[in-house]
Amino acid sequence: KNEVEQSPQNLTAQEGEFITINCSYSVGISALHWLQQHPGGGIVSLFMLSSGKKKHGRLIATINIQEKHSSLHITASHPRDSAVYICAINQGAQKLVFGQGTRLTINP
Amino acid sequence: DAMVIQNPRYQVTQFGKPVTLSCSQTLNHNVMYWYQQKSSQAPKLLFHYYDKDFNNEADTPDNFQSRRPNTSFCFLDIRSPGLGDAAMYLCATSKQPRSADTQYFGPGTRLTVL
Numbered sequence: 001k002n003e004v005e006q007s008p009q010n011l012t013a014q015e016g017e018f019i020t021i022n023c024s025y026s027v028g029i030s031a032l033h034w035l036q037q038h039p040g041g042g043i044v045s046l047f048m049l050s051s052g053k054k055k056h057g058r059l060i061a062t063i064n065i066q067e068k069h070s071s072l073h074i075t076a077s078h079p080r081d082s083a084v085y086i087c088a089i090n091q092g093a094q095k096l097v098f099g100q101g102t103r104l105t106i107n108p
Numbered sequence: 109d110a111m112v113i114q115n116p117r118y119q120v121t122q123f124g125k126p127v128t129l130s131c132s133q134t135l136n137h138n139v140m141y142w143y144q145q146k147s148s149q150a151p152k153l154l155f156h157y158y159d160k161d162f163n164n165e166a167d168t169p170d171n172f173q174s175r176r177p178n179t180s181f182c183f184l185d186i187r188s189p190g191l192g193d194a195a196m197y198l199c200a201t202s203k204q205p206r207s208a209d210t211q212y213f214g215p216g217t218r219l220t221v222l
Contacts, residue, residue, distance in 0.1 A: 030208040031208030033210070033211075035213075040218075041215060041216070042112075042114075042198065042213045042215035042216045043151070043198060043200075043213040043216075044213070045210050045211060045212065045213070048208065048209075048210050086150065086151075090208035095153060095156075096151075096153070096211065098150035098151055099150060100150050
């Protein structure tokens with residue numbers, strides 16, 4: 001079993017819909033990251049969380065340390081949000097352990 | 109703008125022919141990482157440098173080597189590429205050495221092995 005599990009693996013939605021991507025992990029962490037990867041492109045760090053909630057524009061990330069769970073929300077989704085969203089955890093040191101990613105497609 | 113730069117963006121090599129991928133950063137970060145990402149898979153850490161200290165992952169094949177001649181540059185050498193080494197290679201940096209910190213990724217180099 002992977003230490004980091006994401007759901008869903010694939011998500012297709014219409015423009016404007018509210019999007020939620022979930023991440024569960026099974027070990028103690030020092031931080032959790034949400035990353036975005038566009039097709040053929042590099043990876044962009046969206047959030048680093050160790051507790052609570054963070055917001056940046058239309059993106060919101062939350063984490064519940066007790067339940068070992070995090071969610072990434074996108075409000076008013078847009079086709080340019082189409083990408084793979086990756087959850088990754090730090091186990092103390094700087095090494096990241098990645099989830100398998102969620103492929104999001106937003107149709108106009 | 110401060111950034112992580114990878115060259116080339118696309119590299120084609122022949123089976124068994126050594127290849128070197130390059131990464132440079134203008135962020136003055138202490139830590140540099142090399143990841144391998146195969147199609148539809150999560151990135152896999154190959155190794156990282158904390159300053160000049162090299163840290164190899166236990167399952168990184170000996171075929172993969174790295175050099176960091178100075179703070180700004182880091183190289184990935186694949187001594188004898190096999191077909192299974194075709195992948196996207198991602199370089200990343202972070203400022204803090206011994207704690208969780210945001211990693212800044214380059215655009216990646218896509219390696220094709222013929």
